[in-house]
Amino acid sequence: RAPRIALFAASARRDALSKRLAAACVAPLQAAGADVMHLDLNDHTLPLYRGDEEAAALAQGSLPAAVVALQQVFARAEAFLVVTPEYNGSIPPLLKNTLDWCSRPNPADPARSGGVLYANKPAALMATSPGPLGGMRALFHARDVLGYLNMIVLPQQLAVGRAHEAIAEGKLIDERQHKTMVGICEALVHATFKLGSHP
């Protein structure tokens, strides 16, 4: 069976550069044997995490419905490929907020919520930026957070600078960069075959 890989850009912007790179990863992931779960975080709008809001929802028996819906998607994923923009030298709040909400245990559905969504699943990271460094700093912060969540973060990573000029027709124009991207997709699928929870 093809391993299910959740792929998403950590931007809700309609024409996001990170979404362009995420889209370019679909074909290489599929070619390597993955069942790609290509998510748009615009379809999963979560409130900003607030403990009081969580407590009020739990008093009604469950986490907020939008959180539960995304947790169910993450629960099905056997690995993650995240393409992040860089905000002030770090990851955007959208990424942290998404990871944080889904890391919360839901007493109504413990098997599909909390740390089990992330633990021991392979993850790969890429970044984009219109600047020359390609969001390199955000990559290291994202790596720290995913590592904290006990994900197996691949050492390979890619930062695509001048991303507004770097991607055309679903491919990275620079051949070496394209090869690196494909290599990361292949490494993630192989790691998921080896380490994933699928039979």
Ligand code: FNR
């Ligand atoms: C940015 N941007 C940015 N770029 C960068 O390379 N390094 C940085 O530290 C920052 N900081 C930053 C902070 C904030 C609050 C915003 C809104 C933007 C620019 C950023 O790379 C650019 O807006 C991208 O287009 C955002 O990514 P998406 O939405 O295109 O994927």
